[in-house]
Amino acid sequence: MAATQQRPATAPVLTAIKPAGDRAILVELSSLDAVLSLQAQLMAHPRPGQIDVIAAAGTVLITADSPHALQELAAHVRGLDLDAPAEADSTLVTIEVVYDGDDLDEAAALTGLGREGVVAAHTGQLWTAAFAGFAPGFAYLTGENSTLDVPRRRSPRTAVPAGAVALGGQYSAIYPRQSPGGWQLIGRTDAALWDLERENPALIRPGDTVRFAAVRAQATVRRHTETAASAEAHEEHASAGLAVRKPGLQATIQDLGRPGYAALGVSSSGAMDRGALRRANRLVGNPEDAAGIETLFGGLELEALTDQVIAVTGASAPLEVTSSNDAQTTTAVRHPACDAPFALLAGERLTVGAPSAGLRSYLGVRGGVAGPAALGSRSTDTMSGIGPEPLTAGTILPVHAAKPGSVVGNPEISPLPDHGHATELRVVPGPRQDWFNDETLQSFLSQEWTVTPKSNRIGLRLDGQGLTRSKEGELASEGTVRGAVQVPPEGQPVLFLSDHPVTGGYPVIAVVVHADLDKAAQLPPGAAVRFTAASPAEQPETPKESFHA
Numbered sequence: 433m434a435a436t437q438q439r440p441a442t443a444p445v446l447t448a449i450k451p452a453g454d455r456a457i458l459v460e461l462s463s464l465d466a467v468l469s470l471q472a473q474l475m476a477h478p479r480p481g482q483i484d485v486i487a488a489a490g491t492v493l494i495t496a497d498s499p500h501a502l503q504e505l506a507a508h509v510r511g512l513d514l515d516a517p518a519e520a521d522s523t524l525v526t527i528e529v530v531y532d533g534d535d536l537d538e539a540a541a542l543t544g545l546g547r548e549g550v551v552a553a554h555t556g557q558l559w560t561a562a563f564a565g566f567a568p569g570f571a572y573l574t575g576e577n578s579t580l581d582v583p584r585r586r587s588p589r590t591a592v593p594a595g596a597v598a599l600g601g602q603y604s605a606i607y608p609r610q611s612p613g614g615w616q617l618i619g620r621t622d623a624a625l626w627d628l629e630r631e632n633p634a635l636i637r638p639g640d641t642v643r644f645a646a647v648r649a650q651a652t653v654r655r656h657t658e659t660a661a662s663a664e665a666h667e668e669h670a671s672a673g674l675a676v677r678k679p680g681l682q683a684t685i686q687d688l689g690r691p692g693y694a695a696l697g698v699s700s701s702g703a704m705d706r707g708a709l710r711r712a713n714r715l716v717g718n719p720e721d722a723a724g725i726e727t728l729f730g731g732l733e734l735e736a737l738t739d740q741v742i743a744v745t746g747a748s749a750p751l752e753v754t755s756s757n758d759a760q761t762t763t764a765v766r767h768p769a770c771d772a773p774f775a776l777l778a779g780e781r782l783t784v785g786a787p788s789a790g791l792r793s794y795l796g797v798r799g800g801v802a803g804p805a806a807l808g809s810r811s812t813d814t815m816s817g818i819g820p821e822p823l824t825a826g827t828i829l830p831v832h833a834a835k836p837g838s839v840v841g842n843p844e845i846s847p848l849p850d851h852g853h854a855t856e857l858r859v860v861p862g863p864r865q866d867w868f869n870d871e872t873l874q875s876f877l878s879q880e881w882t883v884t885p886k887s888n889r890i891g892l893r894l895d896g897q898g899l900t901r902s903k904e905g906e907l908a909s910e911g912t913v914r915g916a917v918q919v920p921p922e923g924q925p926v927l928f929l930s931d932h933p934v935t936g937g938y939p940v941i942a943v944v945v946h947a948d949l950d951k952a953a954q955l956p957p958g959a960a961v962r963f964t965a966a967s968p969a970e971q972p973e974t975p976k977e978s979f980h981a
Contacts, residue, residue, distance in 0.1 A: 445514045449506055450863035451972045453943030456495040456913045457506050458863040461514065464562060464574065467492055470509065471563070471638065472518035475695070479505050484694035486911030486934060487563035487638065489572075493911025495694075502972055523640045527606070528647040529554075529597050533617035535585070539599055542582045542616075550618060551646055553579045559604055559642040564634065565909065565935035568697045568816050569608030569626030571636040578602060588614030595620050597644070606636075609817070628806050628818070634696045670802035672737050673831030676823045677781065680731025683823040685801055686794075687723040690809035690818075694911070694934045701813040704889060704930050704953035705792055708746035708846055712796030715743035715773045717838035722800030723810040725823070727793050729956070730786040734795075736776040740831065741798035743773045745846050747790030747954060752783045772843035773798075790848045790954040798840070799832035814889050815931040849951050854880045854960035857927075857948045859917065860971050864939035868919075869902040876941055877963055881925065885957040889931040892952060894961060898923025901939065909937040915944035915952075917963070927952060945970055 448460040461467050471487040474494065481501020486493040494509070496502040531551045533539075540547045559573035581602050589612060592598070596607045598615035607613060608625035625635050636642060676683070686709065689702020703709040703726055710720040725732070730749050744751055748770060755764045756779070768774040770793075776782055784793050803810055803820060812819040823829075849855040865873060881894040899919050912918070916928045918938040927944065928936075929952065944952060945966050955961065 446510070449509065451860050451943075452493060452863045452913055452940070453860050453915050454499050454945045454966070454970065454972055455497070455502055456493060456943070457502060457509075457972070458910065459492045459494065459509055461490055461492065464489060465517070466514045468518040468562060468638075469514050469516055470512065471695070473512055473516075474509075479508055481505070483691045484700075484911075486565065486694045488565065488910040488935060489908045491910040493913070495691075495913060499972055506972075518639070521639060523637075524643065525636055525640055526643045526645055527597075527621050527623050528645045529619040529621050530648070531597075531619040531646055533597065533619045535598075535616035536618045539580070539582050539616045539618055543580060545579065550580065553577075554599075554604065554618065555644045555646050559644070561636045561638050561640045561642065562603075563638055564695055564697045565911070566697060566933065567608055567611060568818065569634050569636070570605060570697050571625075571634070571638070571640075571642075573604045573636075573642055574602065575604065580604065582616055584614040585616060588612055592617065593620070595622055595625075597621055633807070638695060670799075670830040670832045672828050673740055673797065673799075674829040675735045675737055676733075676825060676827040676829065677735055678731060678733035678783075678825060679823045679827075680727050680729070680733075680784070682728040683732050684726050684812035684814070685723050685803065685820050685823070685829075686726040686811045687809055688721045689811050689930065690807045690813075693807055697934050698807065698816060698818060699813065699930070699932055699934055700914070701811045701816075701819070701930050702809065703794065703811075705746050705794065705950045707950045708792070708794045709796070711771065711844050711846065712743045712745040712794045713800070714841045715745070715771070715844065716741050716796045716798040717834060717840045718796060718798065718800050719835075722796070722832075723803075724797065724801060725795040725829075727784055727795065729791060730784050730793065732784040732793070732795070733781060734776075735781045736778050737828070738778050738831075740776045741773055741840060742768075742776045742782065743796045744768075744770050744784060744793055745796070745844070746793045747787035748846070748848060749787040749790075749793050750785035752785065753780050754783075755780045769843070771846050773840040789851060790846070791956045792953055797829075797831050798838075799834045802830040802832045813931050815933065847951075849954055849959070851956070851959055854962040855951055855955060856962050856964050857952060858945045858966040858970060859942035859963050860945060860966050861942050862940070863943075864907065865941055867901050867903045867907070867939040868899060868941055872899050872902070873941070875899065876925070877965060879962075881961045881963075883955050883957050883959045883961060887955075887957065889929060891929050891932055892927040892955060892961075894925045894927065896924070899925065899941065903939075907937055907939050909935045912936040912940065913943060915946065915949050916940045917942050917944070929953065 483495045557576040561571040592613035597619040600615035686703040689700035691700040881896040
């Protein structure tokens with residue numbers, strides 16, 4: 433009998449699937465080709481409950497709308513052929529660049545090519561947009577060779593100008609807006625990388641091919657496809673309903689956010705305490721996703737321009753309604769209750785005072801706050817700048833007409849953390865708990881952390897006994913989720929919230945479960961936080977065999 437020929441063993445393409453909270457998984461892959469293949473297959477054929485697919489150098493983060501959908505997604509990913517090449521629509525984008533960057537000489541020395549050689553290498557090859565991240569419109573471009581593989585700067589700049597063309601590691605990219613950055617700057621362009629007036633806001637999308645052209649004059653851009661500006665969405669009937677007299681510390685328009693755009697570098701944003709916004713909308717007879725007002729630590733004063741029905745939920749704050757005569761003297765005062773609907777008649781003013789418990793209040797108005805939507809949402813994203821500006825004194829807010837047949841709701845109770853005790857937030861370990869030893873993991877779970885004043889809508893910055901990594905080096909940037917607890921080098925954790933960046937380069941030690949995120953939104957500076965491991969029943973039900981190849 434002839435001997436059976438053995439096929440040579442090959443390394444697995446999918447190396448691990450790790451939980452990233454109870455509604456996301458982080459898929460580790462052995463090559464960028466496998467990353468792009470997985471992203472392309474999921475984007476072309478989305479699964480039930482799939483929300484975002486965020487590709488990075490060696491991972492794909494997948495988010496779902498429920499633990500059950502997450503379980504199905506993990507099983508589906510396990511069965512895909514990731515050796516298949518990515519199939520995606522590709523457009524050639526030509527970008528003209530003035531090559532006079534501050535780091536051009538440094539790049540010339542690092543590569544040994546000289547200034548002209550760097551320019552020739554950059555313009556002499558086609559670049560492919562592998563994935564997006566960091567900021568809306570920021571695309572990681574891979575070249576046809578490694579001649580321009582240079583390290584990042586030792587000291588990142590605090591502000592890189594919009595339009596800067598840069599090199600970082602094996603990638604090239606263009607900064608769409610001014611932001612911090614550590615890449616080597618070799619040139620500049622005036623190309624608009626992100627424009628919400630376009631049908632597709634991102635000029636360069638994953639799968640596109642990019643050619644750089646050197647110019648001496650002002651740089652321009654040509655996209656080799658027809659790009660019609662998107663028409664302004666037709667607004668339903670709305671009228672001037674409320675005027676902002678005092679915005680308080682920070683007041684913004686928020687709905688339930690814009691999920692599904694993380695692959696373009698856009699976080700979902702939306703209300704920090706989503707349950708409170710839903711309650712406010714139910715109380716005034718709106719759909720739960722209608723836009724309302726989020727205010728931080730009170731101080732908001734509104735005047736009704738026409739008769740309105742209002743409800744305030746979230747933080748436990750005193751409410752005062754006053755009306756004035758022509759002499760601008762107060763003639764009536766009443767104090768509506770939170771968590772119940774009430775009338776605010778034309779000419780009356782509502783003041784939301786400083787809360788005695790909680791941090792953020794939500795004001796729902798019957799019909800919902802109107803105004804233009806950006807990517808399907810009216811939410812203000814404080815990190816990316818997408819959506820309406822924060823409210824200022826004098827802002828006029830249009831209000832939609834109420835839906836026919838809608839009715840106001842019954843009073844409800846807003847659950848709030850007890851600030852007399854540490855607020856417990858349940859977490860799912862990982863996906864990067866292997867960057868910490870058992871002693872550090874135990875310290876993370878056993879101690880009380882304090883919320884610092886540097887916290888905002890991007891995340892809670894926590895103070896306590898610092899956490900020490902057990903691994904050297906830096907983690908390649910990868911997708912992150914709301915609720916992720918990142919650990920920067922100094923060891924003080926940051927809990928990502930609504931306006932968090934889509935990708936991050938610090939290891940995530942754990943992720944807060946979806947059900948506890950509203951509690952985190954109501955924690956003021958000085959509040960104590962304790963993380964506790966979620967029970968097995970609260971953790972993802974993804975089959976164990978799907979977590980490791």
